[in-house]
Amino acid sequence: MKEKIDLLGAGLIGSLLAIYLRKRGLDVSIYEKRKDWRKMDSSGEGRSINMALSFRGWKALEKAGIREKVLPYTQPMYGRRIHDEHGNTFFQPYGKDNQAIYSISRNSFNKLLLDEAEAQGARLHFEHKVEHVQVGNREVRFSLPDGSAKTVRSEVLIGSDGAYSSLRNAFQSQLRFNFKQQYISHGYKELSIPPAPNGDFAMDPNALHIWPRGKFMLIALPNLDKSFTCTLFLPFEGYKVSFENIHDDQDVDQVFKTHFNDAHALMPNLLKDFRRNPTAALINTECYPWTENNALLIGDAAHAMVPFYGQGMNCGFEDCYILDGLVEKYGTFSWDLVFEKFQKGRKPDTDAICQLAMDNFVEMSDNVADPKFLIRKKIEARLHELFPKEWVPLYSMVTFSDMKYSEAYAIGKIQEKVMDQVMRDPLITQNWDRLDYEDILHQVEVAGAV
Ligand SMILES: Cc1cc2nc3c(=O)[nH]c(=O)nc-3n(C[C@H](O)[C@H](O)[C@H](O)COP(=O)(O)OP(=O)(O)OC[C@H]3O[C@@H](n4cnc5c(N)ncnc54)[C@H](O)[C@@H]3O)c2cc1C
Structure with a gap:
C-alpha cells in the first residue's frame, strides 16, 4: 500500500512539494481553502503580482523535472535600474556573465505547479479550510462552503499553509513551542504600468526598477504582456510620506509627482489601482520546532520573511529540494527521522535569510542611491x-x-x-x-x- 501524505495549502510551496512526493510514489492529497482559481476567469482581476525566481528556485524546479515548463513564463532581469528624483536612471548589474533573476507571475506559476501536481496524480481538495488540527492524532477539521465540517485523520501531515499557518497555530498549544512574529513599520500596495501606446514595454524590460527614496520606495518588475507590476513600500505612519497621510486621489498624485515623477507619467491607472488594491502588511515569523508527531511545517508556515531579498519562495522551494533529498536518503520508514533531520539542518539557514531580508530593506530603499x-x-x-x-x-x-x-x-x-x-x-x-x-x-x- 502506498503511504498517504496530506498537505495543507496549495500555494507555491505545497504544489511543488506535492510533485516531489508523487514522484517518490506516495499517495498525496492537498487541501486548500480557496476555490480552484485555475478554472476562474482571471481577465477581470486586473492584478498580476509577480515574483523574482533565482538560482535556488530553479535548482528545485530542475530536480522536480519542470524547469523547461516554467522557463517560457519568465522574463530575465539582469540588474537593478535605479531611478533618481530627476528621472535619470542607472543600471547596476546583479552579477557577472549576464546572471539574472527572473520575473514570473505568481498566478500563472501557481497554476502551472498545481496542474503538474495533479497530472502526477496528487488529489486536490479545494474549498477545504482548515479550522482545527489536533496534533496528537493529526486529526484535521475542515469547513466546507455549504457550512458543513469534515474531519480527516492523517498518517503524515505537512503544513504548507503560509505565513498564518493553521498547523503552526496548533503547534503553539504544544509544550515548549517557540514562536516569534514581527510586523515591520512598512506596508505595500500593488500598482501597475501598462504597455506603452506602441504596445511595447514602457521601460527597460530586463531590469528590476527601483525608485529608492530613503524611508520609502517603489519597485517594478516586468510581465510577459509587456506591463510592469509595481509595488509601493511606505511606512504606515510616523512620516510625511506614509499611508496614514494619503487620504485621497490628490494626495496620491502629489506623492507620485513629487517623488516618482517619471513613473507617474507611465501610470494612467494609478488612482484606480491605488483605490482598489489593498494596503498589505509585511510580517516576519520564526518558530521552532517545525515538527511534532509526524507533522511538519514548511515554506512560509515555518519561516515567513519580508520580501526585500526576493527569497521567500526560493527558500521554500529549497526546503522542498532538501526534504526530498532526505526522503531519498532515509526512505519513508521513519518520517520522524526525516523531519527531525530536516528541521535541524535547515533552521540556521532560514534564520539567516530572514535576517538578511530584514537588513536588505535599507540597501534597497536607501543605499542603492x-x-x-x-x-x-x-x-x-x-x-x-x-x-x-x-x-x-x-x-x-x-x-x-x-x-x-x-x-x-x-x-x-x-x-x-x-x-x-x-x-x-x-x-x-x-x-x-x-x-x-x-x-x-x-x-x-x-x-x-x-
Ligand atoms: C510583496 C511580496 C513580494 C514577494 N516577492 C518575492 C520574490 O520576488 N521572490 C521570492 O522568492 N519570494 C517573494 N515573496 C515571498 C513569497 O510570496 C512566499 O515566500 C511564498 O508565497 C510562500 O509560499 P507558501 O506556499 O509557503 O505560502 P503561500 O503562498 O501563502 O500559500 C499558502 C496556501 O495555503 C492556503 N491556506 C492558508 N490557510 C489555509 C487554511 N486555513 N486552510 C486551507 N488552506 C489554507 C492559502 O490559500 C495558500 O494557497 C514575496 C512576498 C511578498 C509579500
Missing part, C-alpha cells in the same frame, strides 16, 4: 572579477548559488567589516581604482572567510 555605496559595489565587483572564487559578493552568494544561507550570512559579515574599513579612506572616491586589492582579500582570508 548613495554615491559612496556605488563605489563600494564597484570595489566588490572588482574583487569578484580579480578573485572570482575567493570574493563572491553577498548578493551573489544568496541569489546565484546554493551555498547555505547561514554560511553566506557569516561570510557577508566578514566582508562587510573589511569593506567598512576600506571605505574609511576619505579619498576613496578618487582612489578606489588604485587600491591594493590583494591586501583587501588578505584581510578577508585572515578573518577566515576564504
Whole structure:
C-alpha cells in the first residue's frame, strides 16, 4: 500500500512539494481553502503580482523535472535600474556573465505547479479550510462552503499553509513551542504600468526598477504582456510620506509627482489601482520546532520573511529540494527521522535569510542611491572579477548559488567589516581604482572567510 501524505495549502510551496512526493510514489492529497482559481476567469482581476525566481528556485524546479515548463513564463532581469528624483536612471548589474533573476507571475506559476501536481496524480481538495488540527492524532477539521465540517485523520501531515499557518497555530498549544512574529513599520500596495501606446514595454524590460527614496520606495518588475507590476513600500505612519497621510486621489498624485515623477507619467491607472488594491502588511515569523508527531511545517508556515531579498519562495522551494533529498536518503520508514533531520539542518539557514531580508530593506530603499555605496559595489565587483572564487559578493552568494544561507550570512559579515574599513579612506572616491586589492582579500582570508 502506498503511504498517504496530506498537505495543507496549495500555494507555491505545497504544489511543488506535492510533485516531489508523487514522484517518490506516495499517495498525496492537498487541501486548500480557496476555490480552484485555475478554472476562474482571471481577465477581470486586473492584478498580476509577480515574483523574482533565482538560482535556488530553479535548482528545485530542475530536480522536480519542470524547469523547461516554467522557463517560457519568465522574463530575465539582469540588474537593478535605479531611478533618481530627476528621472535619470542607472543600471547596476546583479552579477557577472549576464546572471539574472527572473520575473514570473505568481498566478500563472501557481497554476502551472498545481496542474503538474495533479497530472502526477496528487488529489486536490479545494474549498477545504482548515479550522482545527489536533496534533496528537493529526486529526484535521475542515469547513466546507455549504457550512458543513469534515474531519480527516492523517498518517503524515505537512503544513504548507503560509505565513498564518493553521498547523503552526496548533503547534503553539504544544509544550515548549517557540514562536516569534514581527510586523515591520512598512506596508505595500500593488500598482501597475501598462504597455506603452506602441504596445511595447514602457521601460527597460530586463531590469528590476527601483525608485529608492530613503524611508520609502517603489519597485517594478516586468510581465510577459509587456506591463510592469509595481509595488509601493511606505511606512504606515510616523512620516510625511506614509499611508496614514494619503487620504485621497490628490494626495496620491502629489506623492507620485513629487517623488516618482517619471513613473507617474507611465501610470494612467494609478488612482484606480491605488483605490482598489489593498494596503498589505509585511510580517516576519520564526518558530521552532517545525515538527511534532509526524507533522511538519514548511515554506512560509515555518519561516515567513519580508520580501526585500526576493527569497521567500526560493527558500521554500529549497526546503522542498532538501526534504526530498532526505526522503531519498532515509526512505519513508521513519518520517520522524526525516523531519527531525530536516528541521535541524535547515533552521540556521532560514534564520539567516530572514535576517538578511530584514537588513536588505535599507540597501534597497536607501543605499542603492548613495554615491559612496556605488563605489563600494564597484570595489566588490572588482574583487569578484580579480578573485572570482575567493570574493563572491553577498548578493551573489544568496541569489546565484546554493551555498547555505547561514554560511553566506557569516561570510557577508566578514566582508562587510573589511569593506567598512576600506571605505574609511576619505579619498576613496578618487582612489578606489588604485587600491591594493590583494591586501583587501588578505584581510578577508585572515578573518577566515576564504
Ligand atoms: C510583496 C511580496 C513580494 C514577494 N516577492 C518575492 C520574490 O520576488 N521572490 C521570492 O522568492 N519570494 C517573494 N515573496 C515571498 C513569497 O510570496 C512566499 O515566500 C511564498 O508565497 C510562500 O509560499 P507558501 O506556499 O509557503 O505560502 P503561500 O503562498 O501563502 O500559500 C499558502 C496556501 O495555503 C492556503 N491556506 C492558508 N490557510 C489555509 C487554511 N486555513 N486552510 C486551507 N488552506 C489554507 C492559502 O490559500 C495558500 O494557497 C514575496 C512576498 C511578498 C509579500
